[in-house]
Amino acid sequence: MSNIKIFNVYKYYNGRAVLKNINLDINEGELVVLLGPSGSGKTTLINGIAGIISFENGEVYFNKDLMNNVPIEKRNAALVDQNLLLFPHMTVYSNIAFGLKMRRLDKQIIDKKVKLLIDLMELSGLEKKYPYQLSGGQAQRVAIARALAIEPKVLLLDEPLSKLDKNLRRNMQEFIKELQKKLNITTIMVTHDLEEAFIVADKIALLIDGEIKQYDTPANIYEKPVSKEVAEFFGCSNYIYGKVENGKFISDVGVFDVNVSNCQYATYMFRPEQIILGEKQKNSLKACIIKRQYLGDRVNYIIDINGNKLVCSSNNKNLNIGDIVYISLDFDKAICFFE
Amino acid sequence: MNKKYKLIFPYLLLLPVLLFIFGIFIFGIVNIFLQSFGYFPAVGLKLFSLRYYKEILKDPNFFYSLKFSLYISFISSLLSVILGVLLAYLFLSTYLNDKAKFYNIYKISVIVPHTIAAFLVFTIFSQSGFLSRIFFRLGFINNMVEFYPMTFDTKGIGVILAYVWKGAPFITLITYDILKKLSDTYSKVALNLGANNFQVFWYILFPLVLPTISLGFIILFTFSFGAYEIPYLLGPSKPKALPVLAYIYYKSVNLKDRPYSMVINVFIILFSLVLAFLYILLNKIIKKHGIDR
Numbered sequence: 001m002s003n004i005k006i007f008n009v010y011k012y013y014n015g016r017a018v019l020k021n022i023n024l025d026i027n028e029g030e031l032v033v034l035l036g037p038s039g040s041g042k043t044t045l046i047n048g049i050a051g052i053i054s055f056e057n058g059e060v061y062f063n064k065d066l067m068n069n070v071p072i073e074k075r076n077a078a079l080v081d082q083n084l085l086l087f088p089h090m091t092v093y094s095n096i097a098f099g100l101k102m103r104r105l106d107k108q109i110i111d112k113k114v115k116l117l118i119d120l121m122e123l124s125g126l127e128k129k130y131p132y133q134l135s136g137g138q139a140q141r142v143a144i145a146r147a148l149a150i151e152p153k154v155l156l157l158d159e160p161l162s163k164l165d166k167n168l169r170r171n172m173q174e175f176i177k178e179l180q181k182k183l184n185i186t187t188i189m190v191t192h193d194l195e196e197a198f199i200v201a202d203k204i205a206l207l208i209d210g211e212i213k214q215y216d217t218p219a220n221i222y223e224k225p226v227s228k229e230v231a232e233f234f235g236c237s238n239y240i241y242g243k244v245e246n247g248k249f250i251s252d253v254g255v256f257d258v259n260v261s262n263c264q265y266a267t268y269m270f271r272p273e274q275i276i277l278g279e280k281q282k283n284s285l286k287a288c289i290i291k292r293q294y295l296g297d298r299v300n301y302i303i304d305i306n307g308n309k310l311v312c313s314s315n316n317k318n319l320n321i322g323d324i325v326y327i328s329l330d331f332d333k334a335i336c337f338f339e
Numbered sequence: 340m341n342k343k344y345k346l347i348f349p350y351l352l353l354l355p356v357l358l359f360i361f362g363i364f365i366f367g368i369v370n371i372f373l374q375s376f377g378y379f380p381a382v383g384l385k386l387f388s389l390r391y392y393k394e395i396l397k398d399p400n401f402f403y404s405l406k407f408s409l410y411i412s413f414i415s416s417l418l419s420v421i422l423g424v425l426l427a428y429l430f431l432s433t434y435l436n437d438k439a440k441f442y443n444i445y446k447i448s449v450i451v452p453h454t455i456a457a458f459l460v461f462t463i464f465s466q467s468g469f470l471s472r473i474f475f476r477l478g479f480i481n482n483m484v485e486f487y488p489m490t491f492d493t494k495g496i497g498v499i500l501a502y503v504w505k506g507a508p509f510i511t512l513i514t515y516d517i518l519k520k521l522s523d524t525y526s527k528v529a530l531n532l533g534a535n536n537f538q539v540f541w542y543i544l545f546p547l548v549l550p551t552i553s554l555g556f557i558i559l560f561t562f563s564f565g566a567y568e569i570p571y572l573l574g575p576s577k578p579k580a581l582p583v584l585a586y587i588y589y590k591s592v593n594l595k596d597r598p599y600s601m602v603i604n605v606f607i608i609l610f611s612l613v614l615a616f617l618y619i620l621l622n623k624i625i626k627k628h629g630i631d632r
Contacts, residue, residue: 052527072530085528089546098542099532150532 002062002153002186003028004049009058011044011210018044020210022058026203029184031177033197036207037233042190045207046156049188050079062153078147082159084139086131092142093118093127099150117145120179137168144176148183155180157189161196173199194234198222206230228337231269236300238270238310240329249331253305254285258331265339268331272300275312276328277319284326292321303327371608375601382594391598401603403578408564411495411580415502416559420552422503423510428540430511431518445508453505457572460501464489490573497573498580506559513555514548521547550621557621561614565607581607 242251490497570580588600
C-alpha cells in the first residue's frame with residue numbers, strides 16, 4: 001500500500017492537451033474516484049499511473065518513489081480494465097495465480113495465496129472454470145482477485161462495473177467498498193456514474209476537459225461545489241441571479257436576508273431538493289407549476305416565480321400543472337458564487 | 340411474395356453457384372471413387388473390385404511416396420509457421436507498421452503462383468542457379484556440380500524452400516492482426532501483472548495465437564500434401580510425392596492405369612478429410628475461447 005502523489009501532470013495527443021496540470025494527493029488506504037464525462041481524460045490518467053502510457057510532463061510518486069521511469073511490469077500498480085480481459089485460455093485459478101507465477105514464487109505459496117483470494121472474493125467452486133463460463137459478476141471478482149494477488153501498491157479500477165446490469169452493479173459497488181476497507185489498499189477508480197462515485201469514494205476528483213475541477217469528499221463536492229461547472233455536473237441546479245446590498249440578496253425572485261458582504265453580481269444555487277414545496281408561510285414564495293416530470297419515487301416540478309423558472313423535487317406527487325404552490329428557500333444551505 | 344416463397348428465395352438465388360460448386364465437386368468425387376473401385380466403362384472396366392486398392396497398398400513405392408509427401412508437407416508447414424510467426428512478432432515489436440508501409444512487401448509471395456515460386460527456387464538454388472554461380476565466382480566451389488543439390492534432391496530441399504517461401508508470409512498474414520489485437524489488450528494486462536516480454540509471449544500471446552497458427556499449419560499441410568506442381572517441378576524422381584505419383588498414373592498412355600491414380604487420390608482425399616475435421620475442431624476451440632481470427 002502506498003500514498004500517491006501526482007504533480008503537475010500533462011498529457012498531449014496530436015498536440016492537444018488531454019490532461020492539464022493534474023495534481024492529486026491520495027492517502028494510503030483511500031479510495032479515490034476519478035469522475036468525469038466521457039473523454040475527460042480519466043482513463044488516460046489511470047493508464048499513466050499504471051505505466052501503460054507516459055506523461056509528457058509531471059511526476060507520479062508511490063510513497064516517495066518517483067514512478068515516471070519505472071516500466072509497467074515493475075510498478076506494482078494493478079489495473080482492472082473495464083473489459084476485464086481475463087486470459088481466455090486460463091482457468092479462474094490460473095488467472096488469479098498469473099502474476100504470482102510470473103514472479104516465480106514457490107508453488108505452495110502461490111496455491112495458498114490464490115485459495116485465500118478465492119475465499120475472499122467468494123469464488124469457491126469456480127477454480128476450474130474458464131472465463132467464458134462465468135457470469136458478469138463472477139468475472140468481475142476474478143479480475144479483481146487477479147489484480148489483488150500481486151499485492152499491488154495501488155489498485156486501479158477503470159470503469160470496472162460499466163458492463164454489469166444495475167442490480168449486480170449495486171452489489172459489486174458495495175463489495176468493492178467493503179473489500180477495499182478490509183484490505184486497506186490504496187485504490188483509484190474511474191467512473192462516469194455519479195451514484196457509483198458517491199457510494200464507493202472516500203474522495204472524488206472531478207475531471208472535466210482534462211482538468212481536475214474539484215478534489216474533495218463526496219459530500220463537499222456535491223454540497224459545496226467550487227464552480228457552476230462542478231455544480232452542474234452533479235445534476236440539475238437552480239440559479240438565482242442578483243446583487244447583495246447590506247445583508248440583503250436582491251433578485252427577480254425576491255429579496256432575502258443573507259449573511260455575505262456586498263456584491264454587485266451574485267448567484268445563489270439551489271439543488272432541486274433544496275427548494276421546499278409546502279403551505280403558505282411567513283417567508284414562502286408563491287409560484288405556479290408549469291411542468292411536471294414523474295420520476296417514480298418523486299416528482300420534479302418546474303415552477304414559475306416572477307418569470308423565473310426553477311426546478312424542485314418533491315415526494316408530493318399530487319400536484320398538477322397550473323397549481324399554485326408556495327416554496328421556501330433556505331439561503332444558509334444554498335451555494336453562493338460571486339462574480 | 341408469400342411466406343413459402345420468401346423462405347426458399349435465398350436458396351433459389353444461391354442455386355446457380357451451389358450447382359456449379361457442388362456439381363463439379365460431387366461429380367469429381369463420385370467419379371474418383373467409382374474409378375478407384377475399377378469402374379471405368381470408357382476403357383472397358385465395368386466390374387467393381389478392390390484389386391487396385393490391394394495392389395497400391397502392396398506397392399512399396401506408394402509408401403515411399405506417402406512418407407515423402409508427409410515429410411515435405413510437415414517440414415515445410417512447420418518451418419512456415421515458425422518463420423511466419425517470428426516475422427509477425429517482429430513487425431509487432433518493432434512497430435514497423437506505424438513507421439513504414441514497405442513491410443507489406445512480404446504479402447507479394449502469397450499472391451505469386453506456386454509455379455512461379457518453383458521457378459524462383461530453381462533459378463536461385465539449383466546447381467546451375469544464381470547462388471551456385473556466386474559460390475563459384477567467389478571460389479567456394481570449383482565446379483557448379485559441387486554445389487549442394489537443393490533441387491530434384493531426395494531430401495526435398497527445393498520443394499520445402501518453395502513451400503516455405505509461399506507459406507511463411509501466409510502465416511504472417513493471418514497471425515499479425517491477431518497478435519496486434521492481443522498485444523493491445525492481454526499483453527498490457529500481463530505486463531501490468533509483472534510479466535516480462537518473454538513471459539508475455541510464452542504464456543499469453545503464443546497460447547492465444549496457437550489455434551490460429553494450427554489452423555494455418557493445417558491449411559498449408561493439406562495444400563502441400565495434395566498439390567503436385569512444386570514436387571513435380573522441383574522434387575526428386577524417386578521417391579515421388581504422392582500427388583505426382585497419382586498424376587503420372589493419370590497421364591499414363593495405358594488408360595487402364597487410371598484406377599491406380601484414383602486410389603491414390605482417394606487416400607489424399609481421406610487424409611484431407613481428417614485434416615478438415617481437425618480444422619473444424621480447432622475452429623470450435625477458437626470460438627469457445629472467444630479469440631477472433
